[in-house]
Amino acid sequence: MTVKKRISILGSTGSIGQNVLNVVENFSHQFEIVGLSAGSNIELLMEQIEKFKPKIVSIKEKKMADLIMENFKGVEVGYGEEGLEKVATHPLNDMVVSAIVGIAGLRPTYKAIKAGKNIALANKECLVAGGKIIMNEAKERGVNIIPIDSEHSGVFQCLKKEKKEYVKKIILTASGGPFFKTSIKELQEKKVEEALKHPRWKMGKKTTIDSATLMNKGLELIEAYWLFDVNPSQLDVLIHPQSIVHSLVEFKDGSILAQMSITDMRVPIQYALSYPERLNNSCLFSLNLAEINTLEFYSVDKRKFPSIDFARKALIEGESLPVVLNAVNEVAVQAFLEEKIKFTQIFKIIEYTLDKHKKENIEKIDDIFRIDKWAREQAHKLIKKGL
Numbered sequence: 319m320t321v322k323k324r325i326s327i328l329g330s331t332g333s334i335g336q337n338v339l340n341v342v343e344n345f346s347h348q349f350e351i352v353g354l355s356a357g358s359n360i361e362l363l364m365e366q367i368e369k370f371k372p373k374i375v376s377i378k379e380k381k382m383a384d385l386i387m388e389n390f391k392g393v394e395v396g397y398g399e400e401g402l403e404k405v406a407t408h409p410l411n412d413m414v415v416s417a418i419v420g421i422a423g424l425r426p427t428y429k430a431i432k433a434g435k436n437i438a439l440a441n442k443e444c445l446v447a448g449g450k451i452i453m454n455e456a457k458e459r460g461v462n463i464i465p466i467d468s469e470h471s472g473v474f475q476c477l478k479k480e481k482k483e484y485v486k487k488i489i490l491t492a493s494g495g496p497f498f499k500t501s502i503k504e505l506q507e508k509k510v511e512e513a514l515k516h517p518r519w520k521m522g523k524k525t526t527i528d529s530a531t532l533m534n535k536g537l538e539l540i541e542a543y544w545l546f547d548v549n550p551s552q553l554d555v556l557i558h559p560q561s562i563v564h565s566l567v568e569f570k571d572g573s574i575l576a577q578m579s580i581t582d583m584r585v586p587i588q589y590a591l592s593y594p595e596r597l598n599n600s601c602l603f604s605l606n607l608a609e610i611n612t613l614e615f616y617s618v619d620k621r622k623f624p625s626i627d628f629a630r631k632a633l634i635e636g637e638s639l640p641v642v643l644n645a646v647n648e649v650a651v652q653a654f655l656e657e658k659i660k661f662t663q664i665f666k667i668i669e670y671t672l673d674k675h676k677k678e679n680i681e682k683i684d685d686i687f688r689i690d691k692w693a694r695e696q697a698h699k700l701i702k703k704g705l
């Protein structure tokens with residue numbers, strides 16, 4: 319009999335979280351759920367509790383936690399940061415899936431690592447803001463961090479049997495998002511519903527807007543830096559509208575390995591959960607290249623999408639700069655979603671705050687939250703001023 323891998327999910331009600339549960343359901347002989355956590359989607363969390371019978375759950379607010387407790391007598395129920403921490407560090411966890419969106423995912427992921435839990439990482443903001451601290455802690459505790467992001471999963475797979483010194487370049491692909499063919503002038507007037515129409519992937523709102531601004535790729539560059547320990551100059555981005563090739567690794571002998579799969583997050587999720595094993599394809603489709611016929615690649619128009627340059631600047635300067643980038647981006651994206659600013663103002667607010675910020679060293683996790691708070695305040699001020 320196989321021993322089941324016991325998993326807790328931080329952010330089980332999100333797009334990634336639901337896909338993780340789908341994989342767990344498809345491989346119920348391999349995986350079992352220990353803990354689940356949600357922000358405010360209590361209905362879905364209760365459905366998930368009913369179906370997956372976790373030992374522990376957490377939700378953002380106490381009154382929701384009380385309601386869950388009334389309905390599920392045998393389940394340990396927590397709320398807020400403490401609740402997340404309990405899910406993340408539960409003694410039964412073999413692996414924790416980090417799938418909360420934004421900086422809210424950082425502390426519980428850090429706690430899970432401190433408790434020695436292997437991490438399947440979707441929350442890229444964790445490494446963007448806390449890369450140094452997260453990776454040092456993981457190294458010290460002997461914790462594996464397996465990427466869920468399709469691009470990083472691709473690189474991880476390409477590098478599995480390779481020496482680091484052989485790597486010349488890591489190239490992450492981007493679909494180009496809904497505005498790949500939009501002119502700079504037209505970009506200004508793009509509305510929320512247009513930005514939310516991603517051509518390839520179905521994701522949460524924040525991540526979808528990040529894909530439209532290409533900040534998603536900027537954040538992924540920083541994530542790749544921490545995961546694969548290369549120089550920033552070895553990292554690059556290519557637009558690939560078909561989203562079939564997720565990433566490429568060029569080696570010093572000129573050989574390039576690319577990882578391909580259908581556009582379905584269950585593929586990298588399943589790999590992260592089953593690593594180092596591979597399980598059968600649980601999706602309904604296999605990749606059929608003859609049907610796809612054409613794979614295109616383009617350079618990024620950095621004038622139209624300055625996010626990649628912002629991320630590169632933050633990565634090269636390091637320390638507090640990526641924290642600022644991440645925080646300001648979260649605030650600006652939320653303001654755009656609430657129709658308080660125009661699409662292109664997201665870029666302006668990020669650029670202005672990055673320029674204004676005086677770099678500080680990050681020594682401990684609380685430094686990140688202090689700088690994150692400063693950056694959010696700056697961004698809110700700029701939004702109020704109408705920059």
Ligand SMILES: NC(=O)c1ccc[n+]([C@@H]2O[C@H](COP(=O)([O-])OP(=O)(O)OC[C@H]3O[C@@H](n4cnc5c(N)ncnc54)[C@H](OP(=O)(O)O)[C@@H]3O)[C@@H](O)[C@H]2O)c1
Pocket residue numbers: 328329330331332333334335355356357358359360378417418419420422440441442443466467468519520521522523524525583
């Ligand atoms: N979606 C993708 O295809 C994809 C691919 C690669 C990487 N990622 C990364 O994975 C992460 C999650 O993305 P997503 O698209 O799954 O986002 P999403 O659909 O918006 O889901 C976010 C999850 O986080 C929970 N959450 C949000 N704020 C919280 C808080 N303050 N406390 C506790 N829980 C909170 C949400 O709970 P409620 O819904 O209950 O409020 C939900 O479960 C992001 O970092 C994203 O960049 C996503």
